[in-house]
Amino acid sequence: MAKQPHLLVEPGDLTDIALVPGDPGRVDRIAGLCDDHEVVSQNREYKVVNATYEGRELTICSTGIGSPSTAIAVEELEAVGVETLIRVGTTGALQHGIEIGDMVVANGAAKDEGTTKRYEDVEIPAVPDYDVLSSLVDAAEANEERAAGTAADGASGEAASRVHVGPIATDDAFYAETDEYVRDWEAAGLLAVEMEAAALFSLCRRKGLRSGAICTVDGNLVEGTQKGETDDSELPEKAKNNVERAIEISLTAAASL
Numbered sequence: 011m012a013k014q015p016h017l018l019v020e021p022g023d024l025t026d027i028a029l030v031p032g033d034p035g036r037v038d039r040i041a042g043l044c045d046d047h048e049v050v051s052q053n054r055e056y057k058v059v060n061a062t063y064e065g066r067e068l069t070i071c072s073t074g075i076g077s078p079s080t081a082i083a084v085e086e087l088e089a090v091g092v093e094t095l096i097r098v099g100t101t102g103a104l105q106h107g108i109e110i111g112d113m114v115v116a117n118g119a120a121k122d123e124g125t126t127k128r129y130e131d132v133e134i135p136a137v138p139d140y141d142v143l144s145s146l147v148d149a150a151e152a153n154e155e156r157a158a159g160t161a162a163d164g165a166s167g168e169a170a171s172r173v174h175v176g177p178i179a180t181d182d183a184f185y186a187e188t189d190e191y192v193r194d195w196e197a198a199g200l201l202a203v204e205m206e207a208a209a210l211f212s213l214c215r216r217k218g219l220r221s222g223a224i225c226t227v228d229g230n231l232v233e234g235t236q237k238g239e240t241d242d243s244e245l246p247e248k249a250k251n252n253v254e255r256a257i258e259i260s261l262t263a264a265a266s267l
Contacts, residue, residue: 014086014089014090015086016053016054016056016082016083016086017051017053017056017058017071017083017086017087017090018051018053018056018058019050019051019058019086019090020090021089021090021091022090022091023050023051023060023090024050024058024060024069024071024087024090024091024092025060025067025068025069025092026091026092026093026094027066027068027069027092027093027094027095027096027264027267028068028069028070028071028087028092028094028095028096029068029069029070029071029095029096029098029257029260029261029264030070030071030072030073030080030083030087030095030096030097030098030210031070031072031073031097031098031099032072032073032074032075032080032097032099032100032205032206033072034052034055034056034057034072034074036072036098036253036257037057037058037059037070037071037072038057038059039253039254039257040059040061040070040098040257040260040261041059041061041070043063043254043257043258043261044061044062044063044068044261045061045062045063045064045065046061046062047059047060047061047062047070048060048061050069054074055072055073055074055075055079056071056072056073056074056079056083057070057071057072058070058071058072059071063261063264063265064261064265065265066264066265068261068264069087069092071083071087073097073206073210075205075206076123076125076182076205076206077123077124077125077126077180077182077205077206077208077209078125078209080125080206080209080210081125081209081213084209084210084213084214084217084219085213088213088217088219092219093219093220094139094142094219094220094221094264094267095210095214095219095220095221095222096142096146096221096222096223096224096260096263096264097206097207097210097221097222097223097224097225098223098224098225098256098257098260099204099206099207099223099224099225099226100204100225100226100227100228100245100249100253101114101178101202101203101204101225101226101227101228102187102202102203102204102227102228102229102230102231102236103201103202103227103229103230103231103232103233104178104179104192104195104196104200104201104202104203104230104231104232105196105199105200105201105202105232106230106232106233108174108201108202108227108230109171109172109227109230110227110228110229110230110235110246110248110249111171111226111227111246111248111249111251111252112171112172112173112174112226112227112252113150113171113172113173113174113224113225113226113227113252113255113256113259114173114174114175114176114178114201114202114224114225114227115143115146115147115150115173115174115175115222115223115224116138116176116177116178116201116207116211116222116223116224116225117137117138117143117175117176117177118135118136118137118138118177118178118211119136119137119177119178119179119180119207119208119211119223120136120177120178120179120180120195120198120200120208121136121180121208121212122179122180122181122182122191122203122208123180123181123182123205123208123209124182125182125208125209126208126209126212126213129212129213129216130212130216134212136180136207136208136209136211136212136215137211137215138211138214138221138222138223139214139215139219139220139221139222141220141267142220142221142222142263142267143222145222145263145264145266145267146222146223146224146259146260146263147173147175148263148266149259149260149262149263149266150173150175150224150259151173152262153173153255153258153259153262154172154173157171157255171248171252171255173259174201174202176199176200176201177199177200177201178200178201178202178203178204178207178223178225179195179200179202179203179204180203180204180205180206180207180208180209181203181204181205182205184205187203187231192231192232196232202225202227203231204225206223207223207225210223211223220267222263224256224259224260224263225256226249226252226253226255226256227249228245228246228249229246
């Protein structure tokens, strides 16, 4: 198969590294921070753009919501030669003290979804690539230091947004995340829950690709806040603002890989 049926791309169309947000609108936001960009294709939930950031050619491709559509994106990106995928998403916190607007870099994902079960046993871990994880952590720490310096110089709001590194949960059913689920995830020490990382990590590992994920916190389930509850848009204002910081971190990491 030359042209992929969902992404509508062919071998040679894309670069070797891709940032993969869920939201197609975030593709445009990422592209807007790049030096230049060009739309390659757009179909269903998938928008694909090639761009350049600090001399590094990269691809940006949305995955839609959830593990099934993410798996399709991974399969088709791999088929046309992409080798590294970095998720730039949003997530709900599962620990007290993680605030809206904070960021989480995942070093593993609980497979509380159904897609990876079609590929492998649930006992096989969903983990990112070490080099990608390290690049995200290094870029996040450098960004956090710059933000703290800016706050010390008189800007407001920057210093409160922290970067947390640790395991997360990937769940299929947004509206079925009961109090019992949340308590179990919290007790396990999982930092946050989202809907795509386990599929991304698992498929990339199986295919010999590199992967990683950074997500901006848009609510805290153990503290009773959820995105969209107090604002007129999906994301709270602080989360919307700090999505851009997560994008900057992911672009910096991509440029170093």
